[in-house]
Amino acid sequence: xxxxxxxxxxxxxxxxxxxxxxxxxxxxxxxxxxxxxxxxxxxxxxxxxxxxxxxxxxxxxxxxxxxxxxxxxxxxxxxxxxxxxxxxxxxxxxxxxxxxxxxxxxxxxxxxxxxxxxxxxxxxxxxxxxxxxxxxxxxxxxxxxxxxxxxxxxxxxxxxxxxxxxxxxxxxxxxxxxxxxxxxxxxxxxxxxxxxxxxxxxxxxxxxxxxxxxxxxxxxxxxxxxxxxxxxxxxxxxxxxxxxxxxxxxxxxxxxxxxxxxxxxxxxxxxxxxxxxxxxxxxxxxxxxxxxxxxxxxxxxxxxxxxxxxxxxxxxxxxxxxxxxxxxxxxxxxxxxxxxxxxxxxxxxxxxxxxxxxxxxxxxxxxxxxxxxxxxxxxxxxxx
Amino acid sequence: xxxxxxxxxxxxxxxxxxxxxxxxxxxxxxxxxxxxxxxxxxxxxxxxxxxxxxxxxxxxxxxxxxxxxxxxxxxxxxxxxxxxxxxxxxxxxxxxxxx
Numbered sequence: 001x002x003x004x005x006x007x008x009x010x011x012x013x014x015x016x017x018x019x020x021x022x023x024x025x026x027x028x029x030x031x032x033x034x035x036x037x038x039x040x041x042x043x044x045x046x047x048x049x050x051x052x053x054x055x056x057x058x059x060x061x062x063x064x065x066x067x068x069x070x071x072x073x074x075x076x077x078x079x080x081x082x083x084x085x086x087x088x089x090x091x092x093x094x095x096x097x098x099x100x101x102x103x104x105x106x107x108x109x110x111x112x113x114x115x116x117x118x119x120x121x122x123x124x125x126x127x128x129x130x131x132x133x134x135x136x137x138x139x140x141x142x143x144x145x146x147x148x149x150x151x152x153x154x155x156x157x158x159x160x161x162x163x164x165x166x167x168x169x170x171x172x173x174x175x176x177x178x179x180x181x182x183x184x185x186x187x188x189x190x191x192x193x194x195x196x197x198x199x200x201x202x203x204x205x206x207x208x209x210x211x212x213x214x215x216x217x218x219x220x221x222x223x224x225x226x227x228x229x230x231x232x233x234x235x236x237x238x239x240x241x242x243x244x245x246x247x248x249x250x251x252x253x254x255x256x257x258x259x260x261x262x263x264x265x266x267x268x269x270x271x272x273x274x275x276x277x278x279x280x281x282x283x284x285x286x287x288x289x290x291x292x293x294x295x296x297x298x299x300x301x302x303x304x305x306x307x308x309x310x311x312x313x314x315x316x317x318x319x320x321x322x323x324x325x326x327x328x329x330x331x332x333x334x335x336x337x338x339x340x341x342x343x344x345x346x347x348x349x350x351x352x353x354x355x356x357x358x359x360x361x362x363x364x365x366x367x368x369x370x371x372x373x374x375x376x377x378x379x380x381x382x383x384x
Numbered sequence: 385x386x387x388x389x390x391x392x393x394x395x396x397x398x399x400x401x402x403x404x405x406x407x408x409x410x411x412x413x414x415x416x417x418x419x420x421x422x423x424x425x426x427x428x429x430x431x432x433x434x435x436x437x438x439x440x441x442x443x444x445x446x447x448x449x450x451x452x453x454x455x456x457x458x459x460x461x462x463x464x465x466x467x468x469x470x471x472x473x474x475x476x477x478x479x480x481x482x483x
Contacts, residue, residue: 097405156404194405201412208406215399216406 007168012037014145020075024052024063057082061089068098077103094129099152116352117165119317248297257286274360348380421463431475438467
């Protein structure tokens with residue numbers, strides 16, 4: 001069945017098709033419609049889930065964690081200030097191995113108060129031990145929620161499914177709504193090995209001495225390292241059933257590209273239009289869209305970028321005192337590679353400033369004009 | 385998992401033996417958290433109106449209703465005093481614990 005839906009509703013549909021059992025959420029612009037539709041789905045019983053109203057995002061995540069420990073498939077959604085209020089609980093989710101799936105709408109952090117997109121909210125959660133998927137279309141949002149339940153529950157590691165404020169959250173697109181029976185066959189019910197139950201009562205997350213804490217962290221990292229292969233495997237499995245592959249990265253005309261523009265989120269699809277324009281002008285450009293940021297797909301990124309003569313990483317985020325966050329990841333991925341590729345870093349589009357195909361033409365021009373980057377950050381579009 | 389019954393300290397020699405989730409290794413059936421208590425609730429049943437408010441408010445589920453009257457489970461009651469505070473007929477007293 002095909003429907004024209006907004007990005008936020010693609011998250012709600014993903015949660016419904018994934019048969020989430022407990023939803024605890026607090027509304028925040030630009031995420032509100034995710035929760036609105038989920039509450040309607042629960043009220044009309046198209047989704048058989050317990051909907052818990054809470055007084056803050058911190059409580060939303062706390063409720064999800066307890067439900068997850070009790071063996072329920074749990075879903076929530078938030079954005080920006082809400083996500084950062086949850087920060088402590090994000091560590092609880094991964095450290096306690098509770099596979100919650102959460103939608104996050106990328107919204108710029110205040111101050112100044114903003115509701116428009118950039119990635120600093122979710123990228124500030126980089127080291128919390130969550131898998132992070134950055135989506136570029138409403139179809140991808142819906143499909144990724146279903147895949148995220150599967151990956152998270154297999155590894156007992158929580159996942160964030162991330163989409164840009166307005167550019168995706170409020171944009172309507174045609175989305176294929178998968179058949180429920182096929183989703184059920186793809187995604188079996190959540191069945192954790194250990195759970196909170198009166199018949200075998202345990203305390204979870206209690207005092208852990210230096211004799212064992214280190215081993216818990218070691219095991220979390222070891223399981224995180226299994227995620228790239230599992231994402232590809234479940235992505236191929238998804239393709240077999242639904243005809244759409246869900247991978248770690250997506251490359252567009254990278255095969256013979258002299259310059260590869262590295263992007264994430266909706267900027268990735270804008271970059272494709274930029275690549276087409278550049279190709280028409282005789283420049284062999286390509287686009288690598290990084291979909292999974294954690295775990296970082298080092299092998300894939302290395303493999304694709306090694307072919308290029310130049311790489312330009314376009315960040316809609318910044319690590320103050322360092323530079324673009326994807327830029328630093330890409331550089332670390334290429335460290336020690338056989339063939340050294342000059343990597344240029346660009347920051348643009350903060351706080352919802354538009355990124356257009358011309359942005360990528362400008363970036364490609366600047367990258368091709370120099371042999372090596374002369375600065376760590378080249379700012380695109382700052383009024384100076 | 386049953387070792388806790390014998391009150392032995394469990395130290396794993398390999399990460400392979402450490403469970404996936406940080407959790408109490410013995411069942412909470414053997415981990416009697418009532419030992420943390422410094423003050424204990426004592427219920428004067430002659431003034432109890434059987435409203436069930438203490439049962440409802442206890443954050444540790446350490447109050448049971450037996451024959452329609454509250455019974456404190458001292459194995460798990462940590463002595464927070466919420467039951468005494470909430471009791472409308474003031475029939476629960478918090479008494480210094482002697483150790």
